[in-house]
Amino acid sequence: QVQLVESGGGLVQPGGSLRLSCAASGSIFSINAMGWYRQAPGKQRDLVASITKGGSTNYGDSVKGRFTISRDNAKNTVYLQMGSLKAEDTAVYYCNAHRPRSSLRTEYDYWGQGTQVTVSS
Numbered sequence: 001q002v003q004l005v006e007s008g009g010g011l012v013q014p015g016g017s018l019r020l021s022c023a024a025s026g027s028i029f030s031i032n033a034m035g036w037y038r039q040a041p042g043k044q045r046d047l048v049a050s051i052t053k054g055g056s057t058n059y060g061d062s063v064k065g066r067f068t069i070s071r072d073n074a075k076n077t078v079y080l081q082m083g084s085l086k087a088e089d090t091a092v093y094y095c096n097a098h099r100p101r102s103s104l105r106t107e108y109d110y111w112g113q114g115t116q117v118t119v120s121s
Helices: none
Strands: 002-007 010-012 018-026 033-039 046-052 057-059 067-072 077-082 091-099 108-111 115-119
Touching (some): 002 108, 033 067, 033 077, 046 067, 046 077
Antiparallel strands (some): 033 091, 067 077, 091 108, 091 115
16 A cells, blocks of 8 residues: 655765665555664664654654654655764664554554665774
């Protein structure tokens, strides 16, 4: 029902910047929030940042002040601007779209394929 296509991952040096993009298609009218999660080897998947349909944002503690999430409604795209990157930011980053519960649908989360971000000198 909802497809998420990510781009922008890659290799960057510590202190550098990178921008991730997530383009949504399909039944996007049912989505009320989108965001980014990340997962490093041997660790759980954690919230990086999220943004609601109303524009409210939320960030994980480890990225506050360094990362910024934004939207381009005309392109149905969510961005994650990452700055002051650290080795600890190395992970697979996943785009997420949240569908809230309604009288006709259950709560559901859609996920992108994931994109690798590696921070190394």
